[in-house]
Structure formats: structure tokens, C-alpha cells
Amino acid sequence: MALPPTSTAVRIHPGKLADIRVEQLQTPTIVHPDDAIVKVLKAGLCGSDLHAYRGLEPFDAPYICGHELVGEVVALGASFGAASAEGRPALYSKLKVGDKVVSPFTCSCEECHFCRIGFPSRCVHSLLFGSPNLAGAQAQYARIPYAGGTLFLLPPELPKDLPEESFMLCGDILPTGYFAAIQALGHPNVAPIVKGESYPGVIGSIVPKVRGLQAEGARVLKEDRKLSVAIVGLGPVGICALVSLLDILTQNAVPEYTVYAVDPVPARRAKAAAILNKMTPAEAGHVKVLDIDAAKAAVKAETEKGVDAVLEIVGNDSAILLAYDLMRPFGVISSVGVHTSPQFPINGDALYTKNVAASFGRCPVRAMFPLAVDLLVRRRDVLGGVGGEEALVERVIPLSDAVNGYDKFNSMTWGKVVFDPWA
Template identity: 50%
Template structure:
């Protein structure tokens, strides 16, 4: 391992709140468990969920290193990593080596418990989130990765194999690859959480509910009813997206990609109160090729909070079939419910805090609303997110005004970057800890 004993890090201090982050020198982490890895960070990210702590909205009472997105190189490994590691353990324990380039999901997962085996790695029994008092974060020069064999992805294996992950990503800039640590899989997750719901199946299949669910899709209902297939006019999907920060941009690109490949017509309203975020969304949409924007008659409208309900009302369907909420605040949920049609699906990936959900039970009952909430299982969605990144490398691979990654700046400038990101002046920020 590098002999450096202290490192530069961004640390949150709970007192006095809010906005109390500082650039400090702290000890370099060391191996504490045989399953640990120490990673020398090449790039780390600033994420919207970091702002919950920064603003004092999250119940965090301990000083800690911030950040949960990183890409880097392994500089130390625990004793569990060796070629003779049991085949029952995640394969990386047998193959990961010092010097390998790696990327990490924002949560730790063992790869061995039932939740991990089912694919729900975000709820691993040993799960920890980087950038919290329980696990020091990645806005630093080094980071300790617990359960590294079940958590990390190697970008160094089979570089010469044209079918390998590392080869596929080698043609993209590393700041774009860093999107795979959180925001791109999370954007994909909030879309899949909605689109795999049975309530949206009639639009994708043309078959009314519940015949499109389970064995009923193969035959008539037991009652003998023969409801007609849906017309093409019925099969136009109305979608709302609330929040156009980095995750909202990724969710929009995942949404458009999914619907284009599903050959489904769509009307989309993308909502944010911040003019600069709306402008970035429009710029990214305009940069897409025409075949990624759908069919003739499809709509894509970027709107502020006041205008969004008017857009949806003009569609004449009583609301959106689904609304994707990517903010994590009561006001965003209130707007999402207002945009949602009866029997709609509200899919949320926002990191919600202490305030209660601003819905009365009767509001949900009277609209037959389905709620889908939660944290993305990045480890399980990593490969589909890679495929999305490669398909949309034209915009996801861009750095600057026309890309999701807004800028790469020195870690030493993190205090200013947090303030600008909080104000909506900066979009997605990537930190270089060595400049």
C-alpha cells in the first residue's frame, strides 16, 4: 500500500448546522477485516443525497467523511483475497489484485445473504452506505471498502476481450463511468420500478388488466368475458418526472431508452423549479438523435411547478399513468400525487427524511394509487446500467453543458462546490482528489 499516512478529505460537522463541511487532513484508512479493500480514489462524486446532510435535514450527529461515489485503484487487500478463495464466495475474492481499477456501488453488499441472492443488494443484511457515520465516505484520497468481494466491480480484468466490461467502458471518460456508482443505476431503477408494475402492463401489452397478469394473459377470464384489446389511442403512456438534478436527467434518459425499445408512444412532462436544471434537461434532450425522441405526435415538455399540472390537464387523461419522483421531499411527493391519474403508480427513489409522507389514506384510496419507494440495488442493476451508458454514450459520455456530468474540479474546492450545487448553479460535480 502507499506509505502516505494522512489524506485530504471532505468532512461534515454536525455543529453548528447547517452547511458545515470542511476540507481536513485525516488518517488514511487501513485494513480492519479480511474482506476489506483499500482503494486509492481517482475520482469521487457529489450527489443530491449529500445535500440532505449538508442542509441539516438528515439526523446525523457525528463528524464523518462525505461522499458515496468513487472510482479508483486497489492499494491493499485483506487476507480473504487469494486464488484459493472458496467458490461459494463472490468470485472477486479469488480474482481481485492490488493495482486493479475498480468502481463501487454506493452501498456495501455481501453477495451471499438471501437479499443479495434475490437481487435486492441494497437491503443486504450487512449493508452500509458510504459517506455516513457508519462508513467513512469517498470524498477523500482513500477509502476502505468492507465486504469488497461482494461490493466492487473490477475494471481491470480481460481488458483485451472485446466482450468484457472493462473493454466496453475503456472508450468512455472516467467521469462518465463514475455515473455507474449511483445516479445512472438509480435513474434506471426508478423507471423499472414503475414500468414493471402490473398497472402499466395494459399499455405495453394492449391487454386490459388483469388478463395481462400471470396465467390470465394466456387465456380468457374464468367468467368468459372477452374484453377487447386496447386501441392505439389508449396505448399512449403519460409520464411525469419530478426533479431534474443528475438522477432526474439519468431517469429521463433511461425512460426514453426503455420506451423507444418497447415501441410505445409517450407524452412526458419533466418538472423542476430551477431554471438552470430545466435548461440542462432541454439541452440534453435536444442533443438526442431523432429516433431516441419517439414517434411523430409524441411529446416531451420541460415545465416548472406551476405549469406542469396545466400540461397534464391538457392531455385530457386525468393525470399521468406514472410519476417518477427523484427529489426526496414532501413537496415533491405532493406534486407527484397531484400529477398522477387514478390507478397510477408513484415511483420514488428520492432519499426521504423525517417528515411524514404528505398523503392521507383516503387520498390514496380514492385514486387507487400504488406507491413504490426505496434505494436502488446498484450491484444488481450495474450491467443494465452499463448497457444504457453505452447506448447513450452520445450524451452520458459528454462532460459539460450537454452532459449529465457538469464539471470536474479539485477536491480542495469542495466547500464552494457544495454551495453552488445546493443553489442549482452547478449540476453533477466530480472531484479529483489529486489536483
């Protein structure tokens, strides 16, 4: 299929703040045998697109924005279907023009050490879509490097009542929310509550078995197994973290838990409440949606000690300080926010005194895809709606409305915005 020589894309320009332009640009082409060209069916506008928009990330030349897409393969490099594809990631053999795919927000080769051990967001070839280093997804067409490793092929048997917009959530925010949740719940310091066995034995196989002496250890009681988790930040990623967390707790049949869902912005709390309304009381009944002061008061009154884990989704000083304030000693902070403050606001003495365990950084999206897609399909009643105050994807707009979309999303007037490049 011959692609049009030019097509529409949204670029940000340097020199002044918030300079978003909708432009006709040369359609991307295959430049490396591992490349694919994808026709973008839907592209997301994400909170981290706003870093450059707000002047927090300097750049020198215009680039195409966006790092979330669901698309259809329209061209493949020579590596695909070649004899050399054997032994390489499966998509080099399998992927065909016409396939529907999702891309993570970074490319990743699936052939380096980091990809193989499950941390593709630190792939040695990793580049961020929608950055000065790699053209983004808010366009009619996008070039995907290392496409056999980067892309995720959507299974053909997916339910028909899930719109394309929903799959676009898998590019970043749903896996990131899921990762925030699993990084906290999977931590050995939370395990005594979830599994009912005391530390360090609960760590499992790596801990040598000690004959006889282990019987001296403390016993976890039923009353100790009241899990408490706070989510700091209820933007779109925070909502995804909330739904993921509830789903994981349900699947693991954790009997007693409370989730403190915290955001200072009323509209965001309202969105969280609307999403929770779509869940059963058996799940939603465990969640308290609160502003910052109310959350501090509730955690103090209800847990005394603090919560077992905090999912920190925001990435600024007040968010990480709130996380520290809310957590119990030996608690866990799972931080997926992008921090730009010049100094980390918690000092070593404070980290020591509360035995903080914290994990920072970018979600390994590609490795989370199976879990995220599975969650999306099973929870499509909650995550799958499009349009309106009660849906995670609040509105779908054409690329031509990008200037307005950025403005409204930046001011938090609009929640999650998705572009339809063909509208």
C-alpha cells in the first residue's frame, strides 16, 4: 500500500511556552530493516506531554508529540518474515501488514539483557516516543523502531465492545498504573500482610531454611492482615492504578483492605468516584476518595501506624512527602511519577528512621502488556467506556483541535484526551 507523501501531525516548537502546531509533514518511512510504519488509529495526550509544554523540559527543535497509540501496521522493514527472523522476537516472523498493534511509550528491542529480564523501559536501545529523540504518536502515521520487540500484537479474538481508544490506554497509563500497584504489593515488606507469614521467612525461596530455630519467630495474627494502601494522585494513571490494585486484591482474595485514594483536585476525585461507581460494592466499598488533609486524618485515625504501601503517581515534592507521611515504618513507596525537583525532599535520616523501601522510575510497559490487556478485557465495564465525565477516556478529538486539547488538558478542565487522526 502506497502511503501519502505527507500527512498530519502535532508538533511542539521551541522558543516559547505551549507552542503546539498542527502541521502537514512528510509521512515517515522505513529507515531500518527492523522498523514498522503504523497507521495511528488513536493517540493519547498524557500528563508527561505537558512537561515540555510547560517549559520543564528544554528542547531545541520541533518534534511530533505523543507516546500512546493503537494502530494498524501499514509497512514493515526487511527483517520481517526474513530467514533471519528465526530466533528473534516472535513478531519478526509473525507480524503482517493489517495487524492491529499497541506500542509502549518507548521502543525496546526485546533482544538485550534488560528486555529479557523484564525491564524493557531500560532497554539499551530505548527511545521515548514524542521526544526530541523520536517522533511521536500524535500523527496519522508513526515509525516504530525495533518494531518486532516494541509492538504488542492485539489478539484477534478480543471482545468487540472494546473501542480502539481503550487499547490505547495500554501504551502507557494502564500498564504504569498496574506496575505501580504490583511493585508495591509484590514487595517483601508488604508480603507479611498479604501472605500472613512474618519477615524474613515470607521472602521465600532465597531464605535458607533453618531447622528448629525458625519456630522461635513471631506469628502473624489475623488482626495483622488488614492491608492499607494509599494512592497519591488521581489523574488518569492514578485511576488505572486504583482499578489495577482492586483487581489484584480481588484475584488474590485479600480479605481485609482499605485504599485511600488521594487528590487535592475535586474534579479528579469526582472522576475516581465515578469510576468506582461502576465497580461492585465488594470492591469499591474498600476505597475512600479523599483530599490531602482528610487522607492524613483518616490514615492516622484508622491505621495508627500508617499505610503498608503508597502508590505515588504525581512526581513532585509534595506528593513524595505525603507518601512518606502516610506510610508505616517498613512500608513501601512505589513511585512512578517523573520527579524534576533539584533536591530529593526526604533526607537519609528520615529514610533510615522509617525503614523506607522505595522504587522509582519508568514502567517497563512492554513487559506489562499481557497483564494490562488481560485487565482491560476483564474490566472493560470499568475501563472501557469512552466519552463523558464517567469514562476514563473523557473525550476524543481530531488532531486539528490539538491546540485547544492541550490547553484544556493542561488546565485540568478536561480529563484524559484521545486524538483520532482520521476525524
